[in-house]
Structures are given as C-alpha cells and as structure tokens.
Amino acid sequence: MARRDGSLTAGNAALALIGLVAGGAAAGLFLAGLADPAGAIDAFDARLAGVIGFTALQALLSTTLSVGLAAPLALALNRHAEFPGRALLLRLFALPMALPAIVAALAVLALFGRAGLLAAIWPAMGGGEWPGVYGLPGILIAHVFFNLPLATRLLLAALSSAPANHYRLAAQLGMGEASVFRFVEWPVLRAALPGVAMLVLMLCLTSFTIVLLIGGGPAATTLEVEIYQALRFDFDPARAGALVLAQVALTGLVAAFAGAREYRAGNSAAMSRRPARRPPAAFAIADAGFIAAAALFVIAPLAAMAASGAHADFGRLAGEASVRRALATSLGLGALAGLIAVAAALALASARKTLADRAAPSAAVYGRAAMLILVVPGAALGAGWFLLVNRFADPGQFAIPVVVAVNAVMATPFAFNVLRPVHDSGRDRHDRLCAGLGIAGWNRYRLVDGPMLVRPLASAFAFAFALSLGDLGVIALFGSDAIQTLPWLTLTRMGDYRVDDAAGLALILGFVALAAMALSDRLARSENP
Amino acid sequence: MRSVLPIPFLAVVLAAPAGAAETLTIYTYDGFTAEWGPGPPIEKAFEAECGCDLVFSTAVDGVALLNRLKIEGERAKADIVLGLDTGLIADARETGLFTPHGVDDTMVKTPGGFADDMFIAFDYGHFAVVYDTQKLAAPPKSLKELVEGDPAEKIILEDPRTSTPGLGLVLWMKAVYGDKAGEAWARLKDRVLTVAPGWSEAYGLFTKGEAPMVLSYTTSPAYHVIAEKSERYKAAAFTEGHYLQVEVAGMTGKGAENPLARQFLTFMTGPGFQDVIPETNWMFPAGKTAKPLDPAFEALVKPEKTFLIAPEDVAANRKAWVDEWLAAMGR
Numbered sequence: 001m002a003r004r005d006g007s008l009t010a011g012n013a014a015l016a017l018i019g020l021v022a023g024g025a026a027a028g029l030f031l032a033g034l035a036d037p038a039g040a041i042d043a044f045d046a047r048l049a050g051v052i053g054f055t056a057l058q059a060l061l062s063t064t065l066s067v068g069l070a071a072p073l074a075l076a077l078n079r080h081a082e083f084p085g086r087a088l089l090l091r092l093f094a095l096p097m098a099l100p101a102i103v104a105a106l107a108v109l110a111l112f113g114r115a116g117l118l119a120a121i122w123p124a125m126g127g128g129e130w131p132g133v134y135g136l137p138g139i140l141i142a143h144v145f146f147n148l149p150l151a152t153r154l155l156l157a158a159l160s161s162a163p164a165n166h167y168r169l170a171a172q173l174g175m176g177e178a179s180v181f182r183f184v185e186w187p188v189l190r191a192a193l194p195g196v197a198m199l200v201l202m203l204c205l206t207s208f209t210i211v212l213l214i215g216g217g218p219a220a221t222t223l224e225v226e227i228y229q230a231l232r233f234d235f236d237p238a239r240a241g242a243l244v245l246a247q248v249a250l251t252g253l254v255a256a257f258a259g260a261r262e263y264r265a266g267n268s269a270a271m272s273r274r275p276a277r278r279p280p281a282a283f284a285i286a287d288a289g290f291i292a293a294a295a296l297f298v299i300a301p302l303a304a305m306a307a308s309g310a311h312a313d314f315g316r317l318a319g320e321a322s323v324r325r326a327l328a329t330s331l332g333l334g335a336l337a338g339l340i341a342v343a344a345a346l347a348l349a350s351a352r353k354t355l356a357d358r359a360a361p362s363a364a365v366y367g368r369a370a371m372l373i374l375v376v377p378g379a380a381l382g383a384g385w386f387l388l389v390n391r392f393a394d395p396g397q398f399a400i401p402v403v404v405a406v407n408a409v410m411a412t413p414f415a416f417n418v419l420r421p422v423h424d425s426g427r428d429r430h431d432r433l434c435a436g437l438g439i440a441g442w443n444r445y446r447l448v449d450g451p452m453l454v455r456p457l458a459s460a461f462a463f464a465f466a467l468s469l470g471d472l473g474v475i476a477l478f479g480s481d482a483i484q485t486l487p488w489l490t491l492t493r494m495g496d497y498r499v500d501d502a503a504g505l506a507l508i509l510g511f512v513a514l515a516a517m518a519l520s521d522r523l524a525r526s527e528n529p
Numbered sequence: 530m531r532s533v534l535p536i537p538f539l540a541v542v543l544a545a546p547a548g549a550a551e552t553l554t555i556y557t558y559d560g561f562t563a564e565w566g567p568g569p570p571i572e573k574a575f576e577a578e579c580g581c582d583l584v585f586s587t588a589v590d591g592v593a594l595l596n597r598l599k600i601e602g603e604r605a606k607a608d609i610v611l612g613l614d615t616g617l618i619a620d621a622r623e624t625g626l627f628t629p630h631g632v633d634d635t636m637v638k639t640p641g642g643f644a645d646d647m648f649i650a651f652d653y654g655h656f657a658v659v660y661d662t663q664k665l666a667a668p669p670k671s672l673k674e675l676v677e678g679d680p681a682e683k684i685i686l687e688d689p690r691t692s693t694p695g696l697g698l699v700l701w702m703k704a705v706y707g708d709k710a711g712e713a714w715a716r717l718k719d720r721v722l723t724v725a726p727g728w729s730e731a732y733g734l735f736t737k738g739e740a741p742m743v744l745s746y747t748t749s750p751a752y753h754v755i756a757e758k759s760e761r762y763k764a765a766a767f768t769e770g771h772y773l774q775v776e777v778a779g780m781t782g783k784g785a786e787n788p789l790a791r792q793f794l795t796f797m798t799g800p801g802f803q804d805v806i807p808e809t810n811w812m813f814p815a816g817k818t819a820k821p822l823d824p825a826f827e828a829l830v831k832p833e834k835t836f837l838i839a840p841e842d843v844a845a846n847r848k849a850w851v852d853e854w855l856a857a858m859g860r
Contacts, residue, residue, distance in 0.1 A: 025667075032600075039708055040787075049854070057645075100731050101731070102733065105730075106733060106734070106737060109734070109737065109739060110737070113737065113739050114683075114722070114738075114739050114740070115737055115738030115739050132722070132739070134722060134723050205535060205566070209730065210724065212691070212723075212724060212725060212726040212730075213723060213725050213726065213730055213734065214686060215723065215724075216721075216723045217718070217723065217724050217858050217859070218688070218724060218854075218855050218858050218859040219858070219859045219860070220857070225688075225690065225691070225726075228690075228691060228726075229690040229691060232592055232593065232596065232691065232758065233592055233593070233690060233691060233731055235596045235599060262767065268659075291842075305615040316790070320564060321564070322563070322564040383596075386597075386600060387600055390600050390604060391603055394606075395601075395606065397773075410737060439650060491729060492563050493563075494732075494733050495559075495560055495728065495729040496560055496565060496566065497732070497752045497753075497756070498565070499733060499736055499751075
C-alpha cells in the first residue's frame with residue numbers, strides 16, 4: 001500500500017501545480033476585476049448566447065469528424081504494423097500541432113483556398129470557379145487537419161497497448177477481423193476514445209485564429225475571441241475572467257452531453273511482441289486506400305508549407321542572432337516544460353489508476369478534470385499571472401517561470417493521454433505479481449514499470465516538447481524582451497512584411513518538432529528492443 | 530546549439546538589475562525593437578549622442594503596451610512610452626501616468642496636424658485598400674465603389690475587436706457614412722472574403738493570393754518596391770479621403786525626473802530617429818529627415834483628404850460602433 005499512497009502524493013503534487021497555475025491566474029483576474037465588477041455581468045447578453053452556440057456547434061462537429069476518422073485510421077494502421085514510410089508518416093502526424101495556427105491555416109489554404117491546389121484543378125474537372133472553403137466547412141477542414149493526426153497517434157498508442165497474447169490467441173483461433181476488433185481492439189479503443197475526444201473537443205472549443213481567419217466573418221465567433229477581446233482590446237479582467245469560467249463550464253457541459261465518462265479498460269496483460277497480422281485482401285486494399293487518403297490530406301498542406309518555406313534565405317536566417325536566440329529559447333522552453341509535463345502526467349496517471357482500482361469516484365479528478373486547464377486560454381493565464389505578480393513585484397522577473405509553468409501545464413493533458421493506456425495495462429498486469437514478490441518502490445520502477453514505460457514516456461515527452469516550443473498568448477503582456485520563441489519570431493516577421501522569413505522559420509519549427517519525434521522513437525527503440 | 534541553451538534564460542535574469550543613473554527606459558511594441566525594426570539603429574544613434582544606456586522593454590503591440598501600463602501603474606519603469614496610436618491616446622491620458630512633455634514639436638508635421646501637450650507624433654500612415662494588379666485591373670476609386678462593387682471581387686479585412694487596422698476601417702466608414710455606416714457594412718459584407726484577427730494574418734492571406742484586395746496602409750507598396758523590387762501591389766486612392774493612423778510617444782511622470790527623457794523626445798523629432806522610420810517601420814516620418822525619402826515613397830498614394838476622429842470621441846463611441854459592425858456583418 002505504501003507505494004500506492006506514494007503515487008497519490010505525486011498525483012496530488014501534479015494537481016497542485018495545475019491548480020496553482022490556474023488559480024493564480026484566476027486570482028489575478030478577479031482581484032483586478034473587483035475594481036470594476038460590472039464588466040463580468042455585462043459579459044452575458046443575448047449575443048453571447050449565439051457565440052456560445054456557435055462555439056459548441058463547430059467544436060462538436062470538428063471533434064466528431066476528427067475522432068470519427070481517426071478511429072478507423074488508427075485501426076487500419078494497427079492492422080498494418082509494418083509498411084514502408086509508416087514511421088515517417090506517424091512522425092509527420094505530430095507536426096500540425098507544433099505549428100502556430102496561422103502557419104497551419106495558410107498550409108491548409110494552400111490546398112483548399114481560392115489560390116490553392118484545388119482551385120487550380122477544379123475548373124479542369126468541370127467544376128467551374130472554386131469558391132474556397134471560407135465559413136464552417138473551412139473551419140472543419142482546418143480542425144480536422146490539426147486534430148485527425150493527433151487523435152490517430154493517441155488512439156494508435158492505445159491500440160498498441162492491447163495485450164499481444166490476445167492478438168496471438170485470436171490468430172490461433174482463426175478469428176476474423178470483425179472478431180479481433182470486437183474482442184481485442186474495441187476494449188482498448190473504447191477506454192481511450194473518451195479522453196482523446198475530450199482533448200480534441202477542448203482544442204476545437206478554444207480555437208481562435210482558425211475560426212476568425214477561415215470563418216468568413218464575425219458570424220463565426222467563438223468564446224475565445226470574446227475572451228481575447230475582453231483581455232487585450234478592452235482590458236476588462238472581470239469580463240475576461242467571467243468568460244473563461246463560461247468556457248470551462250461549457251466544456252464540462254458538452255463533455256457530459258457527449259458522454260465522456262471514465263471507461264475501464266478490460267484486463268490487459270503482456271507487452272511482448274505481437275504476431276504479424278495478415279488481414280484479408282479486401283481489408284488490405286481498403287486500409288491502403290484509407291491510409292493513403294489520410295496521409296495525402298495531412299502531408300499535402302505540410303508539403304505546401306515546405307515549398308513556400310524553401311524560398312527563405314536559410315543562410316542569412318541561420319546567421320541572425322535573433323533566430324539563434326529564438327531557436328535556443330524554444331528548445332530550452334520545450335525541454336523544460338516537456339520534462340515537467342511528462343512527470344506531472346505520469347503522476348496523474350498513477351494516482352488515477354490507484355483510485356480507479358479502488359473504484360473511488362475521485363479518480364476522474366486526476367484524469368479528465370486536470371485536462372480542463374486546456375480551455376483556459378494561454379493569454380488569460382499569462383495576463384492573470386501578470387496582474388497577480390504585479391501586486392507585489394516586478395512581473396518582468398517572473399516571466400520565465402510563468403511561461404515554463406503555463407506551457408508545462410498545457411502540455412500535461414497530451415502527455416497524460418499518451419501515457420495512460422500503457423501505464424494502466426502495465427499496472428493491471430504487474431500489480432499482483434509485484435505484491436507477491438515484494439517488489440516495490442524504486443526497484444519496481446527500475447525492473448518492471450520503467451522498461452515498459454520508456455517508449456510511451458519518450459513519445460509523451462516528444463509530444464509535450466513539440467507543443468511547448470512556444471505558446472504565443474502567454475507573453476502578450478510580459479513582452480518579448482522576456483522570452484522570444486520561434487513561433488513568436490515567425491509572427492513578428494509576418495508582421496514586418498517578411499513573409500519569406502516567416503515561412504522559413506515555420507519550416508525550421510517543423511523540422512525541430514520532427515527531429516524530436518524521430519529522436520524519441522530512436523531512444524525508445526534502443527532502450528526497449 | 531548544444532551549450533548555449535540556458536543563455537537566453539540567464540541573460541534576461543542578469544540584465545534586469547543592471548540599471549544605473551544614466552539609463553533611459555522606453556516601453557514600446559515588439560515590432561519596433563525587432564532585428565529589422567527601427568529600434569536597433571535608433572538605440573545606437575541615441576546612445577552615441579547621450580553617452581547613456583537606452584533600454585527597450587516591449588509588449589506585443591500598442592494595445593498590449595497600454596494594458597501593461599494600466600496594470601503596472603506607478604510600478605512602471607518607463608521614462609517614455611513609444612508606439613501608442615491616436616486611437617489609444619484618450620485611454621493613455623486617463624491612466625494619469627503621463628505628464629506634459631514641454632518639448633518643442635513645431636517641426637513635427639502630420640496630415641491635418643496633431644498637437645498635444647502630452648504626446649508627440651513620430652510617424653503616420655493612412656489606411657488604404659491594397660490590391661493585386663495581376664488580379665484586379667480596375668480597383669475601386671472610392672469607399673463607395675468598394676462598398677457597392679462586384680461581390681465576386683473579394684477583400685480581406687481585419688477584425689475591429691482584435692486589431693488596430695480593423696478598428697481603423699470602422700472609423701473610416703463612420704467618418705464617410707455617418708449614421709448610414711451600418712447599411713454600408715451590410716452592403717460590403719458580400720465582398721468580404723474573411724475577417725482576419727490581425728494585420729499579419731490578413732496580409733499573409735492576401736500575398737498568398739486568396740483575394741485581390743486587403744485592408745492595409747498606403748505605405749505597403751513601398752515595402753514591395755524597395756525590398757522586393759516588385760510593382761505588383763498598389764494602394765487604391767479613394768476620392769472621399771483616407772483615415773489616418775498617427776503613432777505617438779509620451780513621457781511619464783517618472784521620465785520627467787530623468788533629463789534623458791526630454792533629450793530623447795527632442796532626438797525623436799530629428800533626423801537621427803526620423804531617417805530610420807520609413808524603411809524599417811514602413812510609415813511616413815513625422816519629423817525632419819536629413820535626406821529625401823526613397824522615390825518609392827514619393828510614388829505612393831497621397832490622400833487629398835484625411836479623416837481622424839478625435840481620440841475622446843473614439844473612446845466614447847468605440848463599443849457602439851463596433852457593435853454596429855457586428856450587427857451588420859454577423860448576420
């Protein structure tokens with residue numbers, strides 16, 4: 001029991017970190033809001049109801065599409081564990097989320113925009129002039145571009161945590177694909193789906209740049225836009241705080257409606273090697289087609305991004321002090337925030353599992369509830385902390401810890417979703433055995449859990465790292481002299497007409513994220529043959 | 530990259546307490562101090578003149594700059610705040626942090642004239658519709674033609690809730706259409722491809738070729754001519770006139786006690802500062818330059834009439850006017 005309670009302590013520490021980041025920001029906003037509480041009440045009017053409605057609608061549709069396509073895609077990739085380019089494809093799938101929204105949006109428009117590839121071939125196909133995708137369709141496409149690869153990676157990680165001997169048994173029993181799905185894949189998929197769907201939902205709920213840029217006009221307005229306006233343009237902390245609360249409440253509500261409950265994974269076991277699967281020819285062809293289509297959908301915009309980035313003068317960029325500094329800052333920030341995020345995620349997963357095994361309802365707090373931090377905009381966290389710190393010190397000196405902590409906390413839910421499936425199935429398999437053998441504490445981590453978790457830990461770190469290369473919102477008030485990241489520099493160059501520089505920097509950013517993924521794959525393989 | 534990781538972190542921590550008496554602290558926006566922005570050469574020129582240390586501290590843009598001042602209040606370290614625009618002046622005055630500068634600014638010239646006891650203009654630009662000559666043979670010649678023109682020829686706008694140019698067009702429409710601005714917006718709506726969150730996003734979309742027109746500045750084509758040797762993008766001259774954006778700097782109460790502050794404001798109106806502005810900030814210099822501007826600037830659209838609504842009126846009506854825009858465009 002001692003170790004289990006230890007896991008609760010660590011989990012509580014992780015919760016405390018998240019609570020501190022969120023609570024400090026909330027305190028800052030509301031203490032400032034006390035001076036003028038009217039704004040908080042004024043925030044809620046008839047127009048806001050429409051905004052909330054649209055926010056929920058686009059988020060639900062985006063999530064349904066993204067996760068609805070990601071599940072079959074992950075299953076197809078799970079059926080075919082070996083094909084040329086599979087590893088590269090999965091690494092490329094990690095790119096969209098590392099890119100600033102504006103870069104990703106321009107990449108998507110290179111395919112679907114009025115000056116995009118489709119616009120060039122549409123008339124030839126007899127379709128007349130391509131109208132572009134501005135409006136809800138464009139928002140959905142861009143959100144699927146962002147979230148389909150993310151959800152696919154997370155679900156595939158869950159599927160690969162299904163016990164190998166189940167696959168072996170299924171093969172020996174001569175089960176068809178339908179039975180394998182039902183008895184082997186569905187249980188783990190079902191356990192992972194709510195968490196992944198919730199994550200995607202939160203990302204879509206808080207979408208800002210994409211909604212405004214591709215939405216076609218203010219009819220497409222999300223709560224995030226209102227928060228941004230209240231915080232940045234009107235500077236009304238009370239109103240911003242009230243809107244953030246509304247956004248958190250909306251997320252909870254939508255999640256409850258969508259039935260995002262905690263599922264228990266079926267009993268899982270061994271992580272040993274799986275037998276190669278030989279799906280029937282019809283499956284193989286359908287899978288190949290599906291994987292190819294999804295790959296094209298994700299890779300084509302990335303290729304467009306790379307093509308426009310190729311015009312950049314990399315020699316000059318590499319020689320610029322600001323570029324080197326931003327690269328170093330992004331790497332440092334990503335590494336630090338990534339490490340903290342992975343540690344926090346592991347602590348949360350461990351505490352959640354301990355409580356879930358005791359059927360304690362509080363288990364959900366360590367899982368879903370900790371994810372709610374994602375719907376608090378980085379700009380609100382940053383501004384809240386700036387307001388709070390300013391009460392007793394010069395905020396500039398706190399910029400770095402705040403930026404690191406906010407990035408770490410925002411990356412934690414992603415790391416949590418990567419770690420949880422493998423962590424839980426390992427615990428199910430080993431808890432009794434270890435108790436019987438009296439292996440506990442550090443020895444257990446070293447001998448049992450550690451080797452098994454190396455791969456997901458490395459992968460979770462790469463995820464968190466890529467995400468933390470630079471959040472733009474946090475530093476809005478702290479100022480760039482405090483911390484200058486690559487995404488920040490990319491936007492600055494765009495704001496200074498230097499579009500080629502911006503495209504080149506985005507490409508560098510993509511390469512950094514890709515390298516992190518490749519490195520984590522290699523690390524995992526060498527540690528865990 | 531291996532060994533330099535912690536340096537940017539350390540550098541910031543170490544740099545913070547390094548101030549002595551001979552320091553001038555200026556709050557400004559990011560773009561101003563960017564590697565290619567006006568900040569670096571201006572810092573060099575002023576430091577050579579005063580033998581002091583000029584320290585820039587930034588916020589992401591003019592609006593964030595004002596917010597930072599509101600939050601920091603008396604704690605603000607700024608002697609000078611540089612980079613607010615005319616739309617923000619009323620709010621800035623209300624913070625009570627600024628003090629009359631007492632500097633001779635008679636050689637500072639802006640269209641329509643801008644004189645204030647607390648703020649001095651350092652550059653200006655007119656908002657304009659910039660168009661792609663390869664896609665649009667006959668650009669609109671007036672705001673009216675823009676509003677009533679072919680909806681198939683699209684324009685990209687910025688959102689007045691999140692960006693200065695976006696608010697600029699709302700004010701421009703108000704200045705031209707008055708009470709009928711709502712109707713004009715409703716008419717323009719079909720021509721609007723999309724409303725971007727900020728200038729960077731809108732202009733990025735425009736140069737990708739998504740639409741033949743974008744809301745920008747009369748000075749935008751100068752960048753393309755000088756930096757890219759391209760005549761492709763032009764600003765459309767509107768017969769009604771153009772709305773003006775003036776960027777200003779002001780001295781804080783703290784700065785009034787630092788003799789360097791007034792010295793800098795005087796420096797700001799002269800060639801050491803003004804020469805740098807056109808080709809780094811891509812705006813027109815408000816003060817005296819030592820040499821004539823690049824011919825590309827002479828070739829730009831010169832508005833015959835300038836609109837500028839008084840800062841106090843903007844502050845009082847901004848919410849109502851943006852709501853009017855929302856009602857017309859959100860339908």
